[in-house]
Amino acid sequence: MKKIIIKLTGVYFNILAYVKPSLLKQKGYELFCNPFSRKVLPHHLKFLETAEMFQFQFERKNVQAYKWGNGSKKVLLIHGWASNTFRWKKIIEKMKEDDFTIYAFDAPAHGLSEGKILNLLIYKNCLDAFLKEITTVDYAIAHSVGGFALQYALHDNKEIDIKKAVIMGAPGEASDFFVFYKNLLSLNAKSMKLIIEQFKHELGYYPSYFSAKEFSKDIEIPILLIHDKDDKDTDSKYTETLSEVIKNSRLLLTEGLGHNLKSKELDYEIINFIKEEVQVYY
Template sequence: MIKKIVPKLIGGYLNTLALVAPSKVGEIGFNIFCTPLAPPVKPHHQQFLETAQLFRFTSKGVDLQGYQWGHGKKKIAFLHGWQSHSYRWKKYIQSFPQEEYTIYAFDAPAHGLSAGKYANIPIYSDAIKDFVKKVGTIDFAVTHSMGSFALMHALHHHQHLAVGHFVAMGSPGEANDFIDFYKKFTGLNDRTFKYIIDHFEKVLRQTPDYFSAPAFAASLKMPGLIIHDEGDEEAPYTHAQRIHSAWPQSQLITTQGFGHNLRAPEVVEMVKDFVMKEQLHKMGA
């Protein structure tokens, strides 16, 4: 009940503010939209993450937490989604032999053990760019949800970014999906919503329509794997189909019963198989 009431209270506050302080409501509403309710890093999360070599790096003045396991020649990077952190990759990280792979992850801005108050696609995209600059060429990037969308944005804007292969899991499709959900979830009226969209466009210098995963995917030059569950209730399966159609060198694996999180052992094996096959293909080329 409380989870349903709080968003409506926020929406009511913003709708009222639009009447008495219209010059402020756009910024406040946009900042709320970009504020993740990120889950805490619990003691058992911390215990696993501390098995890594920890490092820090900065993006746009924000201090971010990075992790490194192993010392192998091939580099794999794991990028989590909205309101998550690097622990979500535990099963994946443990599936790769550390003598063969150097495995990286980092907590996105305003997530996990990273600093920052806000996150959105451009903020996360900038963090990915700075992360790759820090660690060097990534042979395989394995991403989930918003992490997939953000990497597509980063590669679209920085086509020199050194990423060899890309696994996109449970990717959203359009920024408008998030925005429409925000409006409905909080009960924003049209006037308030327009102020927020105006501020969105002022800050990001683009309309919401611009932020489209299929549009970004069309410029991807590397081989990729898309994994998406037919029953995904957070990122509809149709997004995966559209991304696959737009991405020239992609393959699509459709799952059933694994939902949005895609943490099942079967999915871990799909990712591992893709990495192994692409390595063999490159060796035989």
Template sequence: MKKKFQKYLPKIIGMQLNSQHLIQPQKAASKAFYLFCSPRRGRVKPEQEDFLNNAKAEVFNFQNKKIQTYRWPGSKKRILLVHGWESNTHRWEEFIKKLQKEDYDIFAFDAPAHGYSEGKIINVPLYASALQEMVNQITPSIIVGHSIGAMTTVFHQHQYNNNVEKLVLLGPPSELSSIMDDYQKILKLKPRVMKSLEDYFHQQLGYRFKEFSIAKFAKAIRQPGLIIHDEYDKIAPISASKAINNEWKNSKLIITEGAGHSLNNDSIHNNILNFINN
């Protein structure tokens, strides 16, 4: 019964938004926006606590929310890890162990509304602002981002143009317009609701759907970049990384098979290490 309810829940929510929009279009658009930005998972699980608690570092204040940071100290260059949607810093555990063997100085933080960090919503511009706070504190040489963390890594560089040496993107989506097409299909939202939602996005974040393109933002990046994406990624299409790679002239694209969206195995870790070591 629970599984059946969860299956139909998006349609029920969509029906409610479609109906509310007839009477209160602005309120319906606001609800659709905050629903889109609200993760359902990503908090720290009991089995993740030991690894994370042993590396807890400073907590910094970001828009009146506490953001948890982590550090695994080393003597080599500073690397900052930026996790994805409905995840937390624990996703980097195996990669961190490899970086420790190379004696890198490793930093990470839980995004707003994820892990041990406070907050209820997340979007790329918000995440990029939090990332900039972290960059200001530690001045990393290399940033590695996964999924929405990879989107944020590019958008952050587009916005702030920091003096980072290298960037690594794992499974990045690219076009907000495609993401919103999927959102519309999942909830079965009417075109009129999507129009109001796009207006609300523009009001809140300063971009219309088609304007928010990671591939376009990557065009101005001058640092060397490594992009890794799985051919059969079911979350973010491989076309996203191909478009980013095409616009980002100083980037290299590695396409895997069978690594999924998580892109979390020895071969991928070794490719990243080869890139940052050279």
């Protein structure tokens, strides 16, 4: 049934491209930016409620945020696509045992936050707004699209004063996302051209502008780059390239953890990196 729905959606879009291109633009944009985020389940909420929960406004919508602890080391956790703050449960529990203040938020259209769409620009701008809300963060740990958004923010906002960051399983090029949808839905060239035009209209840039390699050229803080060789969602080649582009970086390639990159050992690697005195890795 799922395959049939996908095929029919592609056929519908390809027809719209000729009979009503303006509608195809809007429908395509909304679909590409819809994370189809999973619901927050009762056991997720039980854990999230152990935090100090608060909300902040972003583009006239409420964004759900969290705080654990009151330690001297302030760290921000940034989740990925179709995820939410619960994905960090294990590492939060470990950090709570140490001298950390832990911040996190559910991206727009994710978790307990309002909204229906998310793209890289929205995520970056929301991240900027959250950093203004809490004023000071020493470290950031980001997964998947959250890592891409963090790189964009570090590139675009020179006022961000983060000492070190961990970027896990991040994609490298927004253009790949469009190739994925083109192949998934069997979209023709006209459909893709119209949808890309709509993205240019909404975001101000063509997809090719959103490149982790380009964003990261001026990143100077120490970065721990983590990717799994068996990641089926994002290609580890992008992270390997970043390790060459970001001078002050350390590369950690795992095996068997997939895109989620969850393990007790890896959590301790991340925490130890954060706790180290600031070092130069090149």
